[in-house]
Amino acid sequence: MRNFDLVPRVHHLRRADYRKKVYCHVIGDCVIRAAMIASALKFRCCPNRLSFTGALQAIEEFAAYLRRHSGRYPEQWECVLQTIAKLT
Numbered sequence: 001m002r003n004f005d006l007v008p009r010v011h012h013l014r015r016a017d018y019r020k021k022v023y024c025h026v027i028g029d030c031v032i033r034a035a036m037i038a039s040a041l042k043f044r045c046c047p048n049r050l051s052f053t054g055a056l057q058a059i060e061e062f063a064a065y066l067r068r069h070s071g072r073y074p075e076q077w078e079c080v081l082q083t084i085a086k087l088t
Contacts, residue, residue: 032055032056032059035055035058035080036052036055036084038081039082039085042081043081045085051084054083058083062077062080
């Protein structure tokens with residue numbers, strides 16, 4: 001886990017809640033890394049050269065589009081993958 005500042009903020013949580021919070025962070029990390037791999041495969045670049053922070057920001061923007069129910073999901077996902085591929 002990369003987010004070490006998680007521990008001080010959750011000292012008041014019960015063990016089950018703490019576990020859920022950790023799982024959410026791990027799942028989020030996996031989603032971002034999966035998008036990075038998808039982008040690397042699609043645009044034939046090395047996934048190690050892609051920016052995790054840039055991918056996180058691109059996915060946050062994509063999530064904002066999803067919340068607005070714009071309906072152009074495939075086009076927007078293509079744009080996310082392109083953006084991730086360009087962020088090295």
